[in-house]
Each structure stands twice: as structure tokens, then as C-alpha cells.
Amino acid sequence: MKDVKQTCLLxxxxxxxxxxxxxxxxxxxxxxxxAALRARAAYIIAENGKDMQALTRxxxxxxxxxxxxxxxxxxxxxxxxxxxxxxxxxxxLEKRTLYNGLLLQRVRVPLGVLGIIYEARPNVTADAIxxxxxxxNAIVLRGSKDAICSNxxxxxxxxxxxxxxxxxxxxxQLIEDTSREGASAFMRMNGIVDxxxxxxxxxxxxxxxxxxxxxxxxxxxxxxxxxFEKSADPEKALPILLxxxxxxxxxxxxxxxxxxxxxxxxxxxxxxxxxxxxAGVDIxxxxxxxxxxxxxxxxxxxxxxxxxxxxxxxxxIVSGVDEAVAHINKYGTHHSDAIVTEDEAAAEKFLREVDSxxxxxxxxxxxxxxxxFGLGAEMGISTQKxxxxxxxxxxxxxxxxxxxxGNGQVRG
Amino acid sequence: MKDVKQTCLLxxxxxxxxxxxxxxxxxxxxxxxxAALRARAAYIIAENGKDMQALTRxxxxxxxxxxxxxxxxxxxxxxxxxxxxxxxxxxxLEKRTLYNGLLLQRVRVPLGVLGIIYEARPNVTADAIxxxxxxxNAIVLRGSKDAICSNxxxxxxxxxxxxxxxxxxxxxQLIEDTSREGASAFMRMNGIVDxxxxxxxxxxxxxxxxxxxxxxxxxxxxxxxxxFEKSADPEKALPILLxxxxxxxxxxxxxxxxxxxxxxxxxxxxxxxxxxxxAGVDIxxxxxxxxxxxxxxxxxxxxxxxxxxxxxxxxxIVSGVDEAVAHINKYGTHHSDAIVTEDEAAAEKFLREVDSxxxxxxxxxxxxxxxxFGLGAEMGISTQKxxxxxxxxxxxxxxxxxxxxGNGQVRG
Numbered sequence: 001m002k003d004v005k006q007t008c009l010l011x012x013x014x015x016x017x018x019x020x021x022x023x024x025x026x027x028x029x030x031x032x033x034x035a036a037l038r039a040r041a042a043y044i045i046a047e048n049g050k051d052m053q054a055l056t057r058x059x060x061x062x063x064x065x066x067x068x069x070x071x072x073x074x075x076x077x078x079x080x081x082x083x084x085x086x087x088x089x090x091x092x093l094e095k096r097t098l099y100n101g102l103l104l105q106r107v108r109v110p111l112g113v114l115g116i117i118y119e120a121r122p123n124v125t126a127d128a129i130x131x132x133x134x135x136x137n138a139i140v141l142r143g144s145k146d147a148i149c150s151n152x153x154x155x156x157x158x159x160x161x162x163x164x165x166x167x168x169x170x171x172x173q174l175i176e177d178t179s180r181e182g183a184s185a186f187m188r189m190n191g192i193v194d195x196x197x198x199x200x201x202x203x204x205x206x207x208x209x210x211x212x213x214x215x216x217x218x219x220x221x222x223x224x225x226x227x228f229e230k231s232a233d234p235e236k237a238l239p240i241l242l243x244x245x246x247x248x249x250x251x252x253x254x255x256x257x258x259x260x261x262x263x264x265x266x267x268x269x270x271x272x273x274x275x276x277x278x279a280g281v282d283i284x285x286x287x288x289x290x291x292x293x294x295x296x297x298x299x300x301x302x303x304x305x306x307x308x309x310x311x312x313x314x315x316x317i318v319s320g321v322d323e324a325v326a327h328i329n330k331y332g333t334h335h336s337d338a339i340v341t342e343d344e345a346a347a348e349k350f351l352r353e354v355d356s357x358x359x360x361x362x363x364x365x366x367x368x369x370x371x372x373f374g375l376g377a378e379m380g381i382s383t384q385k386x387x388x389x390x391x392x393x394x395x396x397x398x399x400x401x402x403x404x405x406g407n408g409q410v411r412g
Numbered sequence: 413m414k415d416v417k418q419t420c421l422l423x424x425x426x427x428x429x430x431x432x433x434x435x436x437x438x439x440x441x442x443x444x445x446x447a448a449l450r451a452r453a454a455y456i457i458a459e460n461g462k463d464m465q466a467l468t469r470x471x472x473x474x475x476x477x478x479x480x481x482x483x484x485x486x487x488x489x490x491x492x493x494x495x496x497x498x499x500x501x502x503x504x505l506e507k508r509t510l511y512n513g514l515l516l517q518r519v520r521v522p523l524g525v526l527g528i529i530y531e532a533r534p535n536v537t538a539d540a541i542x543x544x545x546x547x548x549n550a551i552v553l554r555g556s557k558d559a560i561c562s563n564x565x566x567x568x569x570x571x572x573x574x575x576x577x578x579x580x581x582x583x584x585q586l587i588e589d590t591s592r593e594g595a596s597a598f599m600r601m602n603g604i605v606d607x608x609x610x611x612x613x614x615x616x617x618x619x620x621x622x623x624x625x626x627x628x629x630x631x632x633x634x635x636x637x638x639x640f641e642k643s644a645d646p647e648k649a650l651p652i653l654l655x656x657x658x659x660x661x662x663x664x665x666x667x668x669x670x671x672x673x674x675x676x677x678x679x680x681x682x683x684x685x686x687x688x689x690x691a692g693v694d695i696x697x698x699x700x701x702x703x704x705x706x707x708x709x710x711x712x713x714x715x716x717x718x719x720x721x722x723x724x725x726x727x728x729i730v731s732g733v734d735e736a737v738a739h740i741n742k743y744g745t746h747h748s749d750a751i752v753t754e755d756e757a758a759a760e761k762f763l764r765e766v767d768s769x770x771x772x773x774x775x776x777x778x779x780x781x782x783x784x785f786g787l788g789a790e791m792g793i794s795t796q797k798x799x800x801x802x803x804x805x806x807x808x809x810x811x812x813x814x815x816x817x818g819n820g821q822v823r824g
Contacts (some may be wrong), residue, residue: 016741020765098786102775111797112767190621194797209602210625215798236820243822329428351815353432355524363514363818372823373814374510385523385606385811386627387799399797402785403763406775408648410655411784 004185007173008140008192011113014171015138019110021167023087026133029162029169030083033133034076036161037126037154041072047153048122055120055146065120065147075123075154078377079130085376088395089136103405108398110136112194115186115214116379117142119200122150129158129172131379135397138171140193142186145178152176187212194399195387199380202307217387219380222252222335223307224365227324227350229341230261234268236362237340238275243364244338246279250309252381253336253358253368257304257314259324262288265317269293273315281311288317304331321346325353332356335383336365357383357390416597419585420552420604423525426583427550431522433579435499438545441574441581442495445545446488448573449538449566453484459565460534467532467558477532477559487535487566490789491542497788500807501548515817520810522548524606527598527626528791529554531612534562541570541584543791547809550583552605554598557590564588599624606811607799611792614719629799631792634664634747635719636777639736639762641753642673646680648774649752650687655776656750658691662721664793665748665770665780669716670727671736674700677729681705685727693723700729716743733758737765744768747795748777769795769802 002010018026037044048067055062094106114137116128125141132139143151155174162169175186187196190213197217198208208216226244228237244255260269269292276283284299296315303314304327318324321339328337338360339350347361358368368390370378375393382388388396414422430438449456460479467474506518526549528540537553544551555563567586574581587594599608602625609629610620620628638656640649656667672681681704688695696711708727715726716739730736733751740749750772751762759773770780780802782790787805794800800808 016765016767019767096786098779098784102779104785109767213622215627215796217798233820239820239822247823347817351817353428355428355431355521356813358814358816361817363816363821364823366823367510367514367816367821368814372510373516374508384627386629389811390814399801401768402770402780402802404770404775404779405759405763405773408645408651409775409779410651411659411776411778 001176004175004177004182005189005192007175008113008115008186008189010170011138011140011173012192014168015113017168018133018138018171019089019112019136021136025167026087026136027083028165029133029167030079030130032161032165033126033130033158034079036157036164037072037076037079040157041069044072044150044153044157045069048150050149051120051147057146061120061146065122065150067122067150071123075126078127082130082134082377085134085394087134087136088398093400100409101406102409105403106400107403108400111397111399113138113140113192114397115140115142115189115193115196117183117186117196117198117204117208118144119204120144120146122147122154124199125151125154125174126158128379129155131377131394131397132172135394137397138173140173140175140186142175142183143178148176148178183207184211187214190214197380217380217382217392218384219382220252221307221333221383222254223256223305223331223333224253224335225257225259225328225332225337226255226365227259227318227328227337227339228261228264228268228272229321229324229339229343229346230263231343231346232261232264232340233342234271237268238272240338240340240362240364241272242275242279244366245276245281245313246311247364247366249311251366253365254309255313255365256306256308257316257331259316259318259327262317262319265289265292276313281313284312284314286316289315307333321349325350329355333383335381336360336368338363338365357381413588416587416589416594417601417604419587420525420527420598420601422582423550423552423585424604426580427525429580430545430550430583431501431524431548433548437579438499438548439495440577441545441579442491442542444573444577445538445542445570446491448569448576449484449488449491452569453481456484456562456565456569457481460562462561463532463559469558473532473558477534477562479534479562483535487538490539494542494546494789497546497806499546499548500810505812512821513818514821517815518812519815520812523809523811525550525552525604526809527552527554527601527605527608529595529598529608529610529616529620530556531616532556532558534559534566536611537563537566537586538570540791541567543789543806543809544584547806549809552585552587552598554587554595555590560588560590595619596623599626602626609792629792629794629804630796631794632664633719633745633795634666635668635717635743635745636665636747637669637671637740637744637749638667638777639671639730639740639749639751640673640676640680640684641733641736641751641755641758642675643755643758644673644676644752645754646683649680650684652750652752652774652776653684654687654691656778657688657693657725658723659776659778661723665777666721667777668718668720668725669743670725671730671739672727674729674731677701677704688725693725696724696726698728701727719745733761737762741767745795747793748772748780750775750777769793
């Protein structure tokens with residue numbers, strides 16, 4: 001087994017080749033990889049079976065880990081979709097002539113070596129490799145021990161396919177050392193790995209944030225709000241809330257907290273609560289809500305900070321947009337927050353003042369997603385402000401450099 | 413003395429106010445600060461005198477630390493220059509209508525709370541505050557113990573001026589605890605400080621990279637190359653080399669290594685060496701150079717990695733552009749590298765393949781600078797690829813968010 005540093009160095013050694021590859025070659029790699037995944041599905045399923053047999057964790061984990069023909073076809077389709085997306089590398093972002101005649105261009109370039117650390121979801125292996133190819137990046141993957149046979153299989157099939165298509169696939173590297181020490185070493189591969197993107201639960205992400213010396217893009221945590229402003233149209237408000245809360249509860253853009261203007265609450269709190277309860281959502285509520293509906297259980301301070309990822313919501317009455325914005329900026333995770341309103345000034349104020357990656361007027365928070373935003377792909381949703389915010393597609397996996405042409409200029 | 417966390421929290425509490433300030437208000441703050449620095453120069457100079465007296469380090473440090481009327485006027489002018497620069501906040505970077513009618517805008521917003529950690533240069537205190545104001549960011553400054561009286565004085569004068577102009581200046585915070593533990597605590601203010609920018613020598617920067625959990629922008633290290641390609645015009649080559657090597661030796665964009673095509677060397681090595689020696693530059697050279705000029709001392713592997721920041725250069729003969737590019741990508745620090753050539757294909761290849769923040773054709777590496785690039789200001793030069801690369805101006809101190817307007821859309 002190669003050690004973690006050797007694995008990362010191997011990716012780095014091959015990073016310039018993929019960075020300089022033509023879009024045509026990138027697409028040929030993606031096409032070959034997709035075809036090979038389908039052609040060798042039986043092998044991948046057999047290797048995945050070994051992981052499934054060894055798995056000691058619950059059915060939720062098994063469902064994420066499991067691969068069958070249909071899922072492998074879905075993964076292959078994901079790679080084929082990338083073929084249609086334009087490669088971001090080489091885009092001229094800026095072009096200026098400086099005072100001294102120097103011609104300056106700012107050009108989009110790959111980040112270099114991406115590091116991905118993730119849980120037992122073998123589809124991420126293929127997705128991340130596809131995004132790396134089309135953004136011109138080398139990639140080092142470190143998946144979970146629970147998925148090691150599946151990951152090795154997926155990676156082998158893709159690398160064999162790329163080799164078969166006439167390219168060197170060594171810009172793709174999988175860390176086979178799935179120990180905790182291996183993960184720690186990976187997070188400290190400064191100067192070799194250019195960015196570390198953790199994909200998974202809160203503990204994985206916090207481990208990366210706390211221990212990595214490689215620059216990290218934090219992803220994933222979402223304590224999202226829907227705010228019914230006093231002019232909200234109930235015909236829009238309720239469907240938006242139910243969609244944001246219940247359409248998929250385990251995801252980071254699901255709603256965890258409902259804020260309601262006091263005037264709106266006076267007229268509509270009861271129907272809102274009944275609709276949530278009818279949908280199976282448990283409610284905890286502020287004292288003002290409980291004054292109107294005493295049967296509601298009380299919300300504690302910790303509820304306003306909570307990312308439930310469950311059929312549960314906190315409900316709080318606020319005096320107006322200012323209090324709603326202040327609450328969201330204080331308790332939220334700066335992910336996705338929505339206002340429902342018919343008042344243009346309230347909408348503008350909310351859009352401007354809420355400090356979140358995605359801020360919505362009259363739409364569900366569930367739209368925060370690379371595919372929904374038209375990026376065509378997604379490496380995760382950044383919850384930090386540095387480098388990328390919100391859904392990360394191909395563009396967010398690039399950097400830029402300055403290219404300057406002169407005719408002998410020196411600095412005075 | 414407030415502790416580090418309290419100080420950072422205070423900045424964060426006031427971050428939304430400066431983020432939402434109008435450009436007019438930002439300019440009023442800058443104007444007031446510049447005027448106050450001049451008006452209270454005597455107080456600042458007196459406080460600076462205390463630092464100067466306590467200083468036990470050498471004359472190089474004293475020169476950086478010293479403030480007089482002229483320097484304070486220069487600092488004030490720097491703030492006034494920012495008034496002319498457009499505020500980047502609010503710029504609409506993208507505007508699209510999605511398949512479902514959602515109107516999506518991507519809008520530039522401040523990063524939030526900047527953390528700056530720096531050495532005994534009190535001018536950085538004012539420069540960084542000015543950049544924070546005009547980019548809508550709160551700022552926490554942690555200067556060196558050697559400059560604490562100067563930093564407190566500069567900060568006090570600026571904050572008093574902002575208060576006097578009718579604004580709350582508490583988005584500006586200076587950490588008065590200059591202990592090592594204070595610095596470590598500052599670097600771990602995750603969730604409070606949005607980015608940490610270390611400005612100073614290699615050990616300061618490495619300390620931040622190794623210990624920070626706050627996202628860091630690495631700055632400063634530059635092992636820069638000038639490459640004389642075989643078609644290089646000697647009339648351009650020599651002035652570019654001398655400028656890059658000798659115009660200012662202590663800076664990150666100074667040249668540390670000369671690469672020379674073997675054909676060019678056969679004709680021009682001797683005159684190049686003589687010119688470098690006449691300028692007072694010590695040379696270490698590769699074996700091929702020493703075959704032509706045996707009196708040159710030999711360069712070791714470590715020389716090719718070295719950032720001398722001194723009147724010293726390594727010289728190496730290469731077989732062509734490919735070897736030059738490979739050498740630069742291996743030994744360099746991806747900062748600034750130049751080719752001198754009259755061959756368009758060689759220039760194109762070099763621009764495309766050298767993996768550095770700034771790549772030059774027929775110009776000195778010394779131009780890598782926020783002012784030279786027309787950014788109007790500079791917070792440092794990033795040597796990482798994440799978020800910002802090369803000189804960082806106001807734009808590089810921003811992030812963006814998505815603002816989405818709908819009329820009741822929910823996700824299917």
C-alpha cells in the first residue's frame with residue numbers, strides 16, 4: 001500500500017498534464033469512463049457486495065453504500081452530462097493595458113490538486129473524478145473504510161478506461177489507507193494538495209476544519225429559515241414552507257425554523273401549525289406562539305441553533321423584517337433563507353441584509369443546489385465565504401493567474 | 413485588556429453595519445481618518461517613540477517601525493487614494509432566469525471579518541483598516557509586540573475620527589494581547605473571523621498555515637525566475653534581469669534564479685555574468701555554466717529552492733522551454749516568473765505552462781504588485797490558489813451570494 005504522501009505526490013506529478021489537456025481530450029476521458037462503468041458493472045457490483053457484507057452499520061448507511069446496475073447507470077450518466085458542460089479552463093476573465101504598455105490578462109486555470117474526503121458513498125468517487133477531469137484538476141480521493149472495495153473498483157474501472165483511451169490516468173489517485181492517521185496525514189499535505197473538500201456529516205467537516213493545514217472548503221451545515229412577512233400571500237407561504245421543510249428532510253437546504261410576522265401570525269398561525277402537523281412535522285414554538293396556541297411545546301434557545309435534519313421545526317413570531325434578519329444572521333448557518341412577502345421593500349431589505357449564501361424571495365430554500373442553479377454539476381455546497389459560496393460547480397474548482405506581455409518593461 | 417475572543421466577537425457584532433454602509437459613508441470615514449492621522453501626527457510619533465526606545469532588534473527593524481510626519485502623511489495619502497477606488501460591494505456578477513422562472517443574481521458581498529496578523533510595521537495598521545472600510549469588512553488586527561504603542565495610537569486616531577464623523581468604529585478591533593498564546597487563539601477564531609491574512613516573513617506565514625483553523629490566505633514567498641530563451645534579445649534580457657534581481661532585493665517578486673537557453677548561453681553567458689557581478693550580485697551556477705566559465709562557484713540543489721532576498725542568484729543552463737518550465741514548476745514558489753524571447757510560440761508556451769500567479773513575457777517580475785496591476789491598493793500577494801492569486805486589492809477582499817426571486821416556486 002502506497003503511503004498517503006506518495007499517493008498525493010503522484011497526483012501532483014500528473015497535475016500539469018490534466019491542467020493542460022484539451023477539452024476534447026477531457027471529454028474523451030469522460031466518455032470512456034462512462035462506457036466502462038456500464039460495461040464493468042458486474043465487477044463493481046461484486047466488489048460493492050464485499051463492502052455490503054462487511055457493513056455493520058444501519059440500513060441508512062447500507063442504502064447509501066449499495067450499488068446496482070441502475071445506480072451505476074446513473075453514475076455513468078452523470079459523467080456524460082459533464083461532456084456537455086463547457087470546460088472553464090482558459091477563460092479570459094480580464095484584459096487590460098497598464099500605464100506602461102504591459103498587456104495584462106487574467107486567465108482561469110485549474111486549482112491543481114483537489115483533495116476530497118468523504119463518507120461511504122461510492123457514487124461520490126465517480127462524481128468527483130468527473131468534476132476534476134472537466135475542470136482540469138488532479139484529484140486525491142479518500143473515502144470511508146466502509147466503501148473501500150467499491151471505491152477501488154470504481155476508481156480502477158475509470159482509470160483503466162482513461163488508459164485505454166490513450167491517456168495517463170495517474171492524475172487520479174485513491175488513498176487506500178483508510179485509517180484515522182491516514183486521514184490526518186492527508187489533511188496536512190500542504191504544498192501538494194491545493195484544496196481539501198470534505199463531503200459528509202458535521203463531524204467529518206469539523207475534523208477537517210480543525211486539523212487541516214491544506215486550505216479547506218467547508219460544506220454542508222444548513223440551519224435554514226423561512227420567514228412569513230406580514231404581507232405574505234398564504235397561497236404561496238404554505239406550499240413554500242412545506243416544500244422547504246418536508247420535501248427532503250436530511251439535506252442541508254431543508255428548512256429548520258419558521259419565522260412569522262406577528263400580524264401574519266394573528267391571522268394564520270393556526271392554519272400553518274395544522275398544515276405542518278398534518279404533514280407529520282413536530283413543532284416547538286416561542287412564547288408568543290404559545291400565547292396564541294398554548295398546546296404547542298416550548299422552543300429553547302438551542303432549538304433556534306439546531307439543524308434537525310428531521311420532521312421537526314421551530315416556530316418564532318417576530319416583530320418585522322429587522323427582527324427576522326437579526327435572528328437569521330445570529331442563529332442561522334448562512335446557508336439558505338427565504339422570505340415570503342408581497343412587499344417589494346421588505347423583499348429588497350431581506351435580500352440585502354441576510355448574510356447567507358442563498359437568499360430567496362417567494363421560493364423554497366430547497367433550490368440551493370448546483371443542478372437547480374444551472375451549474376450542471378456540483379461538488380458540494382460551500383458554507384464559508386472564502387473562494388466559493390453556495391453550490392460549487394466546475395467554475396468553483398478553478399483559480400486564475402495573470403499573464404503579462406511586455407516589450408522590455410522594467411520597474412522604475 | 414479584552415481577551416482575543418471578546419475582541420473578535422466585537423468586530424463580528426459590527427460587521428453587518430460596515431457591510432451595509434453606503435460608499436459615501438465609507439468615503440467619509442476614510443477622509444476623516446486621513447485628516448485625523450495628519451492632525452494627530454505628534455501623538456502618534458510620541459507613541460511610536462516608546463516602541464522605538466523599547467526595540468532591541470537591529471536597524472532594519474527600526475526602519476520599518478519608525479514613523480515621522482512624512483511617513484504619516486504617506487499613510488494618510490494611502491487612505492485618500494482608496495476614496496477614488498470604486499467600492500466592489502453590490503456588483504452584480506451574474507444574472508440569469510432559471511428553467512422554472514426563478515430570477516437568480518450573484519452579487520458581490522464583503523467577506524465579513526478580516527483577520528490580519530503582521531509584524532512591526534505600523535503603516536500596515538492603517539492600510540489594512542482602509543482596505544477593510546472600502547471593501548465593507550470588519551477587521552481584527554494583531555500586530556507585533558514591538559509596535560504595540562504605535563498600533564494602538566494609529567488605531568485610536570482612526571477610530572476617534574470615524575466616531576467624530578458620526579459612525580460607529582467598533583467594526584475595527586485591535587488585539588492588545590500580543591502574546592504567542594494570543595496569536596494562537598486568534599488563528600482559531602473559526603466562525604467569528606472569516607479569513608486570516610498573515611503579512612510578514614516566512615515563519616509568521618508558516619505558523620498561520622500550520623496552526624490556523626480560520627481559512628488562511630498564504631502570502632509572500634517568492635522564488636522567482638527569469639528565463640532567457642534562445643531567441644531572447646540581449647537588449648531586453650539584461651535590463652529585465654538586472655531590474656528583477658537588483659531593483660529591490662528584499663521583496664517577494666525579486667528574481668532569485670536565472671535560466672538560460674544553451675544556445676543563448678554560448679553567446680551571452682559571459683556578458684550576463686559580468687553585468688551581474690558589476691551590479692554586485694553573487695552567482696552560483698550549474699555545471700554547464702561552469703564548463704563555460706570555470707571560475708563560477710557551483711550551485712547545489714538547495715540553491716534552486718532558495719529565496720535569497722539578497723544580492724545573490726543561481727544560474728542554470730537549460731535545453732529549451734520545456735526544461736525551463738519544468739524547472740520553474742518544480743523549484744519555484746508559483747509567484748512570478750518571466751521569459752525573455754522574440755519567439756511567439758515560446759512565449760505562448762511559457763505563459764500557458766508555467767503554473768505561477770504572474771507569468772511575464774519580456775518584462776520584469778517586479779511588476780507583480782497591486783498598484784502596478786492597477787488595483788489601486790494591496791493587502792498582500794497571495795501565493796495560494798484558493799480564493800485569490802497574486803496581488804489582492806479590494807475585489808479580493810469580497811465574496812458573493814446568490815439572491816433569488818420567485819413567485820411561489822417549490823422544488824419537485
